[in-house]
Structure formats: structure tokens, C-alpha cells
Amino acid sequence: MIPKTLEEIITPSLIIDYDILMDNISKMVNFVKENHINIRPHFKTHKCIDIAKLQVKYGAIGITCATIDEAEILCKNGIKNILIANEIVDEGKIRRLINIVKKDNNVIVTVDNEQNLRKLSCFAKRYNKCINVVVEVDIGLNRCGREAGYDTLKFVKEVLRHKNIKFKGLLGYEGHTVFIENRKERVKECLKSLEKIISTKSLLEKNGIYSEIVSTGGTGTYDITGGYSGITEIQPGSYVFMDVKYKRVIKDFKNSLFVYTTVIDKKSDYCIIDAGYKAYSTEFGIPELIGKKAKIIKIYEEHSKVKNLDSKFKLGEKLLLLPTHCCTTVNLHNKFYVVQNDKLKHIWKICRERI
């Protein structure tokens, strides 16, 4: 039976408030238009083709993604201008990348290592294709990427030696700054990061190398990176949904994603709901209950224990939780129930499978 109303939707499940989602997409569209910046939103947050298509419809130049599986799903569904913001190292995956290139020769992959570059080049040659790359610069996250400045210049020169590899520009991610709650501090740290990638871009220019793309920026820094001279595009993901963690940082977008759950047991001072570790993630903290003076005090795989503060609960009552991290919560579900005015409007698939 397909549910028609919010009340009929089974739990545990994910609910999207359609109007808030569209409002978030629209606010970001207005921002990028006003700032003459491109946006290539990150797929990893929603893993949903319907949302990706809405983002493209409202002006995104393409979609950023994290894995070869995500890139394949995007390509299969006709999304163009995919940027894989990650190194693809495994030979099996490089073969899959070539298959994507065959269908969409605008796909771009990230590279930061000579050995990986040679392998990409070798496969591109073998299949007589050209692979577009952006070079990742470590702008302070201290994860992947070349050192800003001469180390990147040296590597880009190496990239340019490979005929079947096309250098498109630079990619950085200031992920260490996106959650800094104090805006002044966040701006300061983010600018330090941006200075690294832009000075590297300038160094390349002085050496006659043009960067068509300079991509940075998450939801926590979209308005800093998006207004910074030299950055050509931003790649935020979470702004469509928001969550407890991001809501502390960014007020421009509203929470549109909720975990829906049922009270399955009721005791004198607590109740048990049918959502636990298998329905929401906890690495950023414990979800908040919407509209109830109560809190989750213990989590199990399929249950949470909710302490009544001054809320009363009924057996079978349905509750909305606000997740603390949208990306890893979405990854636990296989569909979104999209609701408008308490009526079910869409059921959208979440493409979380790995090939």
C-alpha cells in the first residue's frame, strides 16, 4: 500500500519537507547568480537522482561526487559534467572511469600522485580516450592533495606531459573549517585555505598554465568561497537538507530532512522508538526530537530509549527526529518520502548501492 499522508508512512524512514528543500535549492541558486560563481553540488549528501536533476534544472553546471559508483549512477541517469572529487586508484575503477568517459567526455577526476597519473594516462591511451583531471591541492584539511605552491606546480607540469590527460584546473576542500561555529573565526580560517589555492593558481599562471576550474567550498563556507576572487565553482552538498551540526554554523538554510519513527513501547519515565543506529548516524551527536520535551538517552540497533522531560507519549505515536549528520544518515536508507503539507508528494530512490 502506497501511503498518502505523513501519518501513513512506515517507520523508521526518511522524510523530506519538499517546500523547505526547494527553498534551500532556490536560496543557493540566488546566491550563485548574484555572485557570478558556478555551483556543482555534491551528490554524496543525498545520493538521489531526482534531487540532482532539480539542482541541474535550477542552474547547477553539473554534479560533484565522491566515488566511482556515484559517478556511474549519475552518468547512467543522464547527468552531465560530473566531477569526481576523489582519487581513483584501483585499475578496476579506472576501467569503469573510461566507460563513463565514453558516454560523457566532460567527466573530470581528481589526481594528486605521479603513479596514479601514469596509470590513468596508460588506460586513456589504451582505450584512445582523454581523461580530464583536476589536481587536488591540500589547502589545510591535511588529507589528500599536493602541497600548495611549487609542489603543485611541479605535479601540474607532469600532468601536462601526458597527451591523453587534460588538465582542467585545481580542486581543494577546506573541510577543516566548515564546522567552525564562530563566523569570524570560520572566515579567517577559510580565507587562509583559499589563499593557498589561489596563490597556487597564480603561480601556475606565471608559468603559463591556465586553470579553467578552481573548485572549493562546502555548505559551511559556501558564502566565503563563493565570493572569493579566482574561485570558479563551489561544491556544497548539505545545504539541501541541513542537520543539527550544520544548523549551528549556517542559518541561511532550513532543516528539510527528518528521521520518522514510531513509539513502540511506553514506560513510566521513558518510551522506546523504532529508530536506532540502523536509522540515523551518531558520529556528530544524537538526533533531536522535534516538538517534544524529551531526549534520546540510549541507542540500540533498531531502538532508541527516549527520556520524557515533560512530554507524554502515546503507543504508536509517530515522531520526527532531526539528524545530526545528514550525509551518513541518508546512507542508511533506500528512499526518501517527500512530503508537502503532510501529504506524500514523491518517493525518491537513494542510490547507496556499491557495484
Next chain:
Amino acid sequence: MIPKTLEEIITPSLIIDYDILMDNISKMVNFVKENHINIRPHFKTHKCIDIAKLQVKYGAIGITCATIDEAEILCKNGIKNILIANEIVDEGKIRRLINIVKKDNNVIVTVDNEQNLRKLSCFAKRYNKCINVVVEVDIGLNRCGREAGYDTLKFVKEVLRHKNIKFKGLLGYEGHTVFIENRKERVKECLKSLEKIISTKSLLEKNGIYSEIVSTGGTGTYDITGGYSGITEIQPGSYVFMDVKYKRVIKDFKNSLFVYTTVIDKKSDYCIIDAGYKAYSTEFGIPELIGKKAKIIKIYEEHSKVKNLDSKFKLGEKLLLLPTHCCTTVNLHNKFYVVQNDKLKHIWKICRERI
């Protein structure tokens, strides 16, 4: 391309060592045979029909599960004698339960609340079916369940008044004791729990009520509950796989489940692997690297940062991680690669979808 060897399997993925899995299943079979106890292993750990069938083939009387989705998948795949060790409260789900009853009238559901009982009874009557129930007793976990003793007796008497409800016995879960590392302490706390359910069983008998089933026991307490007079069956799940957390408690079973990952970046004092929050769970701690003097020091969605202690890493090198919690790690993947002597033997589906 279907991989043939461990080396060819794409990452991040889940690997099962087939021989260790079978050895774990076999050890548990021997235990239950020697102790003349039934086993109805928990599906929530592996969510895999192939493993459930192996468990049944080697002597399990049925399968325990946590959700109506799991019960449906089991029923659809011909598994008989399913025990849903959880309260099914929502009307939509009770309708789905009735559909399972139509195909397998041995299915049993857990109940602990009058309102829920009346609803189950009402639906059973409407569809002219009989629903088998076990009554949950809270034996110390302090989650769902009636209080041991008179409170349970009172509720069981209520259950017996409903003609379309068949009382099968009692269910308890000593989940608060399964991870106590000191065995003496674990035995002591577990026995306190068992005493609660067995004394309740005796109280029911004194009132002329026979419990065909008394089901308790997780992997951490299987050998305590499995040898305890009056307990008719145990319901452990994790023993097939084990993990870092359980390995500290129980030495009888070996680790058969691993997260497989690739080194995708290499720096002077760390490397980056392609497994993060979306490939393994962390609520019980951070996975261990197999055969390497190195440790995970930072986790992202699709990456982990691994600090070299005295290990050297190669770009593209594949590593095995030992998850800290098997159940919630399995839930992040859609298949198991089952390996024997480094050769791929099977690919088994993980049924993690929700209906």
C-alpha cells in the same frame, strides 16, 4: 567483471572468510547439540538469506529477526519458524504480519502491551488467522518488556483471553550483560537475568500456564543461557562474524568478517584509505588494521587517515580492517564477497532494504 581473487575485489567492500564462518557455525552447532538446547540465530547481524539457510541446514530451528522487513524477506525466501523479537505496533506493519502468517503459521511476534495486544487480536480476527506471540520480559536491559513475576503473569492472563492470539512463551534479552569482559562478572549478571525469566516461567506454571518457548541469549552469553535449566532456545547473531568488541568477550569464535579497503593516497607519515563512515560503523570504536603496525587516526565519509607506526604502504595496496561492530557495519553494504584461500567463492546479497 566478476572478480576471481581477493586482489580483484573492489573496495570498500565486505569480505567473509568462508572457512572461519563455517567453523563458527559448526562450533555453535556442537554447543547446542551437547547442551540439548535449540538455537534460532538472529538475522539482524548478517541480513543474508544464504547464511540463514546455512544456519538452518546445520540445525537451527528457525531464525530470529528484529523487524517486519526482515521477517518478510525470510518468509519470502522459504525460511520457516521465524521469531520477530520485537514489538510490531503500527497497523500497516500488523497487516504485513498477517500476510506472513498466511504463508507461515509458525511465525511468532513479541508483545508486551495491552493496547498492542488488542490490536494484534483485532487484526487476527478480521483476517480469521491466529497470531503466535511470546511475551517479552524485561530481564534487566531496561528497554522493552514486562516486569518479571506478577506483572508478566497478569499480562499473560490477558493474552490468553484473546482467542486469535496463541501464547507460545517468554522472551528476554540480557543485552546489558553480553559485553561484560570479565567472565565471572558476566556470568553473575547474566544469571541474575536468567533467574528473572525462569522464576516468571515457574510462576506461570504454578498458575497452570505452560511456556513452550523461553528464548534468551546473545553471543556474549550463549554458553551461560544455553546451559541454563528452563531456557528452551538461544538467539545469538554475532557469533558467525565476531568483531573487535565481541572478541574481547568471547574467544570461542574467530573473526570471519573484514572491511576491505585500498590505499588511495600516501604521504610521509600517513596514508589515506577508501573506507570511512560509509563503510564501517564506529559506535563501538575504530576498526583495527590486520597485519599492519598502523592505526586509523581520523575518519571521513569515504576516507580514513591511517598513521604509519612502522608500516610502509604502497599506493593501491589493499588492506583488511576488523570492524568493531559487525551488525551496523554489515548494514552499510549490499553484498558480501565470500573468500576461501584468497579465491572468491560466493557473492551473497545483504537484505538491508526497508519496504
